[in-house]
Amino acid sequence: MSSRRARIQARPPVPLIALAVVGVSLFAVPLIGLAMQTPWTDLLTLLNGDIVRDAIWLSLLSATGATAIAFVLGVPLAWVLARVEFPGKSLIRGLVLLPLVLPPVVGGAALLFALGRRGVAGEPIYELTGLVLPFSTWGVVVAATFVAMPFLVITVEGALHNLDGKFEGAAATLGAGKWTVLRRVTLPMIAPSLISGLVLTWARALGEFGATITFAGNLQGRTQTLPLAVFVALETDRDTAVALSLGMVAISLAVLVVLRDRWWRSL
Amino acid sequence: MSGGLATRLVVARDTGFTLDAELAILPGRTVALLGPNGAGKSTAVAAIAGLLPLDDGYVRLGDKALDEPREGQFVPAEDRNIGVVFQDYVLFPHLSVLDNIAFGLRSRGVGRHAAAESSRDWADRLGLAGLHARKPVDLSGGQAQRVALARALATHPELLLLDEPLAALDVTTRAQLRRDLIDHLSGFAGPRLVITHDPAEAFLLADEIHVIEAGAITQVGSPDEIRLRPRTKYIADLAGSNLFSGVAANGTVAVGAHTLTIADTHAAGDVLATINPRAISIHRHRPEGSPRNAWQTTIVRIEHHGDRVRLQTGSPLPLTAELTPVAVADLVLRIDEPIWLSVKATEVGVDAD
Numbered sequence: 280m281s282s283r284r285a286r287i288q289a290r291p292p293v294p295l296i297a298l299a300v301v302g303v304s305l306f307a308v309p310l311i312g313l314a315m316q317t318p319w320t321d322l323l324t325l326l327n328g329d330i331v332r333d334a335i336w337l338s339l340l341s342a343t344g345a346t347a348i349a350f351v352l353g354v355p356l357a358w359v360l361a362r363v364e365f366p367g368k369s370l371i372r373g374l375v376l377l378p379l380v381l382p383p384v385v386g387g388a389a390l391l392f393a394l395g396r397r398g399v400a401g402e403p404i405y406e407l408t409g410l411v412l413p414f415s416t417w418g419v420v421v422a423a424t425f426v427a428m429p430f431l432v433i434t435v436e437g438a439l440h441n442l443d444g445k446f447e448g449a450a451a452t453l454g455a456g457k458w459t460v461l462r463r464v465t466l467p468m469i470a471p472s473l474i475s476g477l478v479l480t481w482a483r484a485l486g487e488f489g490a491t492i493t494f495a496g497n498l499q500g501r502t503q504t505l506p507l508a509v510f511v512a513l514e515t516d517r518d519t520a521v522a523l524s525l526g527m528v529a530i531s532l533a534v535l536v537v538l539r540d541r542w543w544r545s546l
Numbered sequence: 547m548s549g550g551l552a553t554r555l556v557v558a559r560d561t562g563f564t565l566d567a568e569l570a571i572l573p574g575r576t577v578a579l580l581g582p583n584g585a586g587k588s589t590a591v592a593a594i595a596g597l598l599p600l601d602d603g604y605v606r607l608g609d610k611a612l613d614e615p616r617e618g619q620f621v622p623a624e625d626r627n628i629g630v631v632f633q634d635y636v637l638f639p640h641l642s643v644l645d646n647i648a649f650g651l652r653s654r655g656v657g658r659h660a661a662a663e664s665s666r667d668w669a670d671r672l673g674l675a676g677l678h679a680r681k682p683v684d685l686s687g688g689q690a691q692r693v694a695l696a697r698a699l700a701t702h703p704e705l706l707l708l709d710e711p712l713a714a715l716d717v718t719t720r721a722q723l724r725r726d727l728i729d730h731l732s733g734f735a736g737p738r739l740v741i742t743h744d745p746a747e748a749f750l751l752a753d754e755i756h757v758i759e760a761g762a763i764t765q766v767g768s769p770d771e772i773r774l775r776p777r778t779k780y781i782a783d784l785a786g787s788n789l790f791s792g793v794a795a796n797g798t799v800a801v802g803a804h805t806l807t808i809a810d811t812h813a814a815g816d817v818l819a820t821i822n823p824r825a826i827s828i829h830r831h832r833p834e835g836s837p838r839n840a841w842q843t844t845i846v847r848i849e850h851h852g853d854r855v856r857l858q859t860g861s862p863l864p865l866t867a868e869l870t871p872v873a874v875a876d877l878v879l880r881i882d883e884p885i886w887l888s889v890k891a892t893e894v895g896v897d898a899d
Contacts, residue, residue, distance in 0.1 A: 452596070455624055455649070455653035456653075
């Protein structure tokens, strides 16, 4: 009787189920397609090629560099946005979040205009340091930081908002100056959010394509990151493209595993 | 050595609430700031600790001005030497018991080893031996309170602030910790300020009580003065219920030289005895019948509060009694006249202290 009721009540509307299945296939089918195209036997040889190794190395380097810069600049920025009241704050926050919605190609073009050798910021940088950002490895890092840092800023700012100020107050009464409070109380207490923000930032930087190719170009060993290498290889060497893609899927899955406690399980 | 605390706290909050309270505490003395929720107690703690700047007034500790807006003087919290036991303790959840206690020492530049050694001493002194590596989440309420106290005392502060130190505890541990707290307070040489909404806490811990209502101090006095001569309705309701600390044994409670008979024959040791003012009967002559507590005394004061008359009686055990105006008229009561007073043993409440 009651199992019958449960069965009837739990019966989901058929159109909803059909649409949900189509939705899932949208994610699943491409992965299956990729796996079916993969030359599994030659995989190691393919991944050991010069182009692939250069691209992997450059991608890891630029994503890690961008994450490091995002940490150094993004945490203070998040702190200011969370803790300091100043006029125009919402404007600043909008500016910080803009790269999240801006097409990366547009971001790359903007970077090129600003940081090119004749650009408003690029010219003084070149004259002072001799550094030319566009079409250099540094340019890759700058492009990745531009698109990825907002992830860190919003995650950390949210965590700071949720942190009860009483802990920082208690630390102050115990003689801790602002810097000690940040180092020994604030950051350790928001560590879970900080870590997931850093992982997200790193993953976004790793996948960056549009801004990188616009601002830094596509030079093997200097600016050709994994996504760029995949794009090029699709035209010339399909097997390599597939192998590279598979490598990126593996990295993405690893990121999801790292974040699993923050995201999937809590849903 | 440390000096006293002298403050006038003026803080206007955005909500329209204004705190304007004067407090002075000598070294070695405990003052309780007693008041209902929303009276401004926590604002006072924040202002004295340096977490909230004053709008006017001053905070002086010893010969140092810590906050004095008119002089442009403000010493931030981290440069004041004030130990605070916060409401809910606010232990750092990511640090062990020992690291919590060592936090103040480390922040003040004490080396790692010296700080660890000193923290162990404090932990042991407060009965936290064996809990050194625990995280706050794994502590009981009583243990957390002692960690908070050790953390506040470890830096040898010049002033000790305790914000509702017992409120977060359950009733059974509260009595034991109240006694412990009295011991620890007496071991602290500087001025001590206890913030509380609980009259029992104020009466037991403090040498002097400042009553705070709606941001203003409404009465200052010794616990006895507050209890016997309440000046506002809030205090009368709070304190008028005749609170005494005494020692229970064999169905009696000794309060000073006077002994009250109680119904509970199992109560033993330090207790808090209470007598509802309405449970006290007044007689012209020695009462007959069952009341186990009856003694002759005098009337010290008669106050009329609407439909009630409040009597203050004299030695051997000063009490507040409430009668109806009719009863008072029938008895023809006058100040300094001898009368008889009786309380049933069942009407003497005994707090499981």
